[in-house]
Amino acid sequence: MPRLVVVEDAFLAQGPGTVVAPRFIPDSITPGTFEVRLRFPDGGERLARASYDVMHMRGPSAPYAMVRVHGVAPEELPVGTEIWSVEEA
Numbered sequence: 001m002p003r004l005v006v007v008e009d010a011f012l013a014q015g016p017g018t019v020v021a022p023r024f025i026p027d028s029i030t031p032g033t034f035e036v037r038l039r040f041p042d043g044g045e046r047l048a049r050a051s052y053d054v055m056h057m058r059g060p061s062a063p064y065a066m067v068r069v070h071g072v073a074p075e076e077l078p079v080g081t082e083i084w085s086v087e088e089a
Contacts (some may be wrong), residue, residue, distance in 0.1 A: 003084050004036065004050075005067055010077035017070040018077060019053060026065045029054060033070060034087045041080040048072050050083065 009021040029052050036050040049070040056063045067083055 003082055005083050007077050007079055007081040007083065009079070010069075010074040012074060013053075013068075015053075015068065017051075017068045018072055018074045019066050019068050020077060020083065021066065023055070023064045023066045025062045026052065026054075029065065030087070034085065036067075036069070037084045037086050038069070038072070038077070039082040039084065041078055047086065 005020060005022065005024060007020045010018050011021075013019045033049045033051045036048055038046045038048055040046075051068050051070070052065045053068050054063050054065045069077065069083070
């Protein structure tokens, strides 16, 4: 169960759910939605569905991704929340 990201910022963007920063360069991308475990700074946990938003930049840079958490509002993802993959890649 790898940790995907530690939330530095959470915001609404076009599309469903909440996008979290930071962006990262993924080893591989799971298509569609997948289950994640949210581990909050206060010790609480919750399961949610997530997907990747992949962006391609011009030039030699590799594509980067951000995690989009479905059914969770930005204010429910405080800075320091860990997002862990539950499903096997």
